[in-house]
Amino acid sequence: MAESCTRKLVVEVCNAKNLMPKDGQGTASAYAIVDFDGQRRRTKTKSRDLNPEWDEKLEFVVHDKDSMPSEMLEINLYNDKKNGKRNTFLGKVKIAGSTLVKSGSEALIYYPLEKRSVFSQIKGEIGLKVYYVDEDPPAPEPAAAPAEQKSEAAAPVPTEEKPPEEVKEEQKKEEQKPKEEAKVEQKPLPENPKPEEAPAPAAPVDGQNPPIPHTDKQKQVKEKSETAERPDLVVNELELRSLAGDRSRSSCDLVDRTPFLYVRVVKAKQAKPESGSSVYAKLVIGTHSIKTKNQSEKDWDQAFAFDKEGLNSTSLEVSMWTEEKKDNDQIAESCLGTVSF
Helix, strand or coil, rough: CCCCEEEEEEEEEEEEEEECCCCCCCCCCCEEEEEHHHHHEEECCEECCCCCCCEEEEEEECCCCCHHCCCCEEEEEEECCCCCCCCCCEEEEEHHHHHHHEECCCCCCEECCCCCCCCCCCCCEEEEEEEEEEECCCCCCCCCCCCHHHHHHHCCCCCCCHHHHHHHHHHHHHHHHHHHHHHCCCCCCCCCCCCCCCCCCCCCCCCCCCCCCHHHHHHHHHHHHHHHHHHHCCCCHHHHHHHHHCCCHHHHCCCCCCCEEEEEEEEEECCCCCCCCCEEEEECCCCCCEECCCCCCCCEEEEEEEEHHHCCCCEEEEEEEEEECCCCCCCEEEEEEEEEC
């Protein structure tokens, strides 16, 4: 049966344009990290260049052709600080596997860099060539034709002619052989032949290991032969390379980092506090709002966390409110002031 062809994905990271300066000196040292199907590749760092050119070709193994349209190709750009600090995010691009084309139909496409959250300051674009290649398996070597061997085997072997004296001696020897065999058959058998007793196996001495039976070795040989007959147990060399690449990752690659915005409300000051009233603070970011506890002394010391991925505004409003109960058990609220960040 013919082996199925293997497929690999090729990502050519060509260049980037108009990147956001992130090094504090008006430039950036950019490099790209490409992830696909559990595999990761990295380009070289182009130092102090807002329009870097890599022209690097990165290859990935496609383990399952049928599931490739559901896979996602992700490219992340970072600023390489090279001093042990955390690298700065420059933008990302996501390409669906269903949009990938075959080799020969690719073209240089510039993708705008996307933000990771609403607080990210990102600009610019990256030029990529993405395509896949189907490689046919190597053709089996043709078996050598055994025509020459057959002709040599069929050729008659030349025999040497013997002198008539040697031929007569051989005939005499052949005539004497049946006579000797008849004499051997006429020898009387011994009376009451006793079967030879086999020596009893020696009992194992204490402290010595008993002999190991050969059945275990036979089982091991059978198991090896069974594994050799089953090709599905053989791991592909390309899969071993991808597994070795996954082991080199750090533990942080297994979990996506989720950024949070923390706001701590400590206390408030009021020039003329009203008796019988309570004060609370209200925090608003877009459609998300939360408030502190009602305190008469106006000391809250509470911390709140907002998920950056779910925020839909870039401004934070902190307002201060008072609550006062009236005679008819109604609560009157009034705003004392608002601060925006």
